[in-house]
Amino acid sequence: MNKMLIAAVVVAAGAGGYWYSQQADQVSTNDNTVLSYVPADTPVFSAQLQPFPIKSYINSLSESYRQYPAGALDEFEQESDARAKFLISLAKSYMASMKDGSTFIKTFGLAEEIRSYFYTLGAMPVLRIEVEHADAIWALLDKAEAESGFTHTQANLKGVDYRSYRLTDEAEKEQINLVVAVHDGLLTTTLSTSFSDAVLLETALGLTPVDNSIADAHIIEDIINKHGFLNEGISYINHKEIVTALTSTDGNQLAGQLSKLFEMSNEDPFAELKTPACQQELASIADNWPRTVGGYDQLEITDTESSFGFRTVVESNNLVLLDAYQKLRGYIPAYVQDNANSVFTLGVGIDINQMVPSLTAIWDDMLTPEYQCGPLAQMQAQMSQQSPGMLGMFTGMANGVKGVGVSLIDYKITDDIDNPQLESVDAVVTLSADNPSMLFNMVKPFAPELANVQLPANGDAIELSTIIPMPPEMNISAKMAIKGNHLVLFAGDKGEVVANNLGSDPLVNNGLMVMSADYMKMFKPLLTFIELTGEPVPEELEMMKDYDMRVKFSLDIDPKGFEVDSQMNSRSSE
Structure with missing residues (x-):
């Protein structure tokens, strides 16, 4: 069970770390069917809603950027675990495909311009990319299987065929599986587990829409209008949803999933955050720092040159x-x-003249109000023993x-x-x-x-x-x-x-x-x-x-x- 829990946490962390977004001209979420499968309470979201010229982008990179040092993966060659060898094979295919734009899109079955989406259904990551030739995806995976000995199980869900690769050890009671499917021109990569709701995989594969989607909540339009990003390419991490998940048992989808995991492991590492005081005070902090958002201010791509201007804002x-x-x-x-x-x-x-008064104002704000939540109260107690006023002795020299x-x-x-x-x-x-x-x-x-x-x-x-x-x-x-x-x-x-x-x-x-x-x-x-x-x-x-x-x-x-x-x-x- 411990290995299963660790794997789940790693996946969730990886989802939070994935940060990719591109954009083009006009945003229109009403006619984008993929967004109807993205819940409004997703903690992490990143999408390109209009075609991105992936072939031209690869070509515009200098040749040295597209090359990898000889033996870049040598240290992993001695891996005996079939799962690791499978990933190494895919990494080698990726490195070889970076030769030029044509090789890249041929290797992965992509069109010259693509849309892509990344988000989470609670803790479960979902990556969806437009593909033009599904056979290329299956050929890539077949090659990795042959080189690693790591095989898949073929399955079908409501008429959609998919491959399932077991990531947990055979001895583990609970299972975590990597799922790969191509349906309606979209490659979907996600996870399925033996302890998650069955409808979760249906939603990930684009079969069962969610009740309150990101499109229904107009979140994309709100971010673009508020920050003036170029249309059709935004990314964000929702701090409020993450706080809700950590301080409640069923406040959102992520909270429900974590509660189930903690129940199975008989240990809740966030138990002390689920008191009424912590729920209220952490929610107040999240209201003041609701999201980290990102989008493009510039995007110009040709076969010979690419220019990006990407801005991230911690609201x-x-x-x-x-x-x-x-x-x-x-x-x-x-x-x-x-x-x-x-x-x-x-x-x-x-x-320098503003350093002490500014830091003092920041210090005072962080010590007010007096928190009742245990971890926050402990932090305040440690801060109260220090004072930014002491910096005045040093900043005076640089007046x-x-x-x-x-x-x-x-x-x-x-x-x-x-x-x-x-x-x-x-x-x-x-x-x-x-x-x-x-x-x-x-x-x-x-x-x-x-x-x-x-x-x-x-x-x-x-x-x-x-x-x-x-x-x-x-x-x-x-x-x-x-x-x-x-x-x-x-x-x-x-x-x-x-x-x-x-x-x-x-x-x-x-x-x-x-x-x-x-x-x-x-x-x-x-x-x-x-x-x-x-x-x-x-x-x-x-x-x-x-x-x-x-x-x-x-x-x-x-x-x-x-x-x-x-x-x-x-x-x-x-």
């Missing part, structure tokens, strides 16, 4: 905390956000700081085979503050080499080579200056241009964090240098040489909650 209705977190936002310079003309950037915006920024704009390595070395570096490091000159003078006592350095008030830069000697082979000429509200350390002509432009930039609280990277610019010169030295290039790095991809990641907060914005651009190398 919040707690105005006190939102206001406190927003006051923590600091200044992130424009050059940090320019990922098109940089190798790597990092910017952290923190208003007026608004943020820091770093950018490696460019770097070059000579092609001299006999003496390869760093040819040039363009980079910028900034400290943005109300009075950067005062901060620089405060640091001097801790850095003796800076004791006699005076930075001109007019913004002129000073050479650092005599103050901080650099090895001649590095060929770096670093300079320092005060540019308006910014203490700037820079190198190279491009770095100087960025530094000079900072002089007129006012300090505005515009974010919390931004990070970006251009993989090709980052790795290609480095790999060239390794090759020139005659040293063997590690296979993992060799694959990155033509990795033509740019990524950008940012963290911010607005009146709707925390936002994580991810952008990606990839070009084919063929």
Whole structure:
């Protein structure tokens, strides 16, 4: 029974971790029959409701991205368990299919454009993908069975044929089975168990609709309209439904399933959460943080290039905390956000003057009201022994700081085979503050080499080579200056241009964090240098040489909650 319970928990965790969504033009849930089988109380949902150009997307990835290191699965080759060997075979087929878009869709029987859906029926995951050639799916599974010795049982439910693969040991009384079916042009992969309701599999296979579906509740439209995502591609985790499941025995579908599992194992790990106090207080917290939602702001795909803009929002209705977190936002310079003309950037915006009052407001809110629920009361007791006010002793040294920024704009390595070395570096490091000159003078006592350095008030830069000697082979000429509200350390002509432009930039609280990277610019010169030295290039790095991809990641907060914005651009190398 313990193995069965662990397997169920792993499946539920995997369902929560699955996070995939794409989108296109207009959303229309009324004519999407798949949604009538998705319950409104599903804890996890992700869907692409319009055709996604999967073939073009695979083609648009650089060739190195589609390749896997030789022997990537060698450590699993010695597996003796037929179930593990089955999964390894499928993984190998997937890796081989990534050769190009045509091979990928042929391997899995897909059309060039597909819709896909992932959700849970309580704890049971359901993945549904449009397929054009069902025979390809069966051929793929037949191959995996032949290579592993892991076989299926053929079954039929209300006229729908499906394969059932037993995941639990034969000695286990209870069973968990992997179910694979193709019906009405949809591949369905889900689980069935000996202890779940029979109607659950009917719903998963699209045979028995639910009474209150996600379409009936208009959840998709609500998320898109509230957050302004591109239509037809959203994902979410419903915190309120998860809390209901953990604090009740039958509050939703997931709660009923967990209660049955705990009854079978004679142990409820969440028993202390099912008191009236915990139910009320945790529900109140969930009302303030109801969902984590995600959707696209950009989606452009061709055979040669793909661009995505995906935004995740942790929704919040707690105005006190939102206001406190927003006051923590600091200044992130424009050059940090320019990922098109940089190798790597990092910017952290923190208003140091607001840190103590903001954290104190957050602390006070979390200690009010006084919780009666055991775990929450324990957390409050631990927090009450600490105080963010102590940070004041440290933040005083950084009074007026608004943020820091770093950018490696460019770097070059000579092609001299006999003496390869760093040819040039363009980079910028900034400290943005109300009075950067005062901060620089405060640091001097801790850095003796800076004791006699005076930075001109007019913004002129000073050479650092005599103050901080650099090895001649590095060929770096670093300079320092005060540019308006910014203490700037820079190198190279491009770095100087960025530094000079900072002089007129006012300090505005515009974010919390931004990070970006251009993989090709980052790795290609480095790999060239390794090759020139005659040293063997590690296979993992060799694959990155033509990795033509740019990524950008940012963290911010607005009146709707925390936002994580991810952008990606990839070009084919063929």
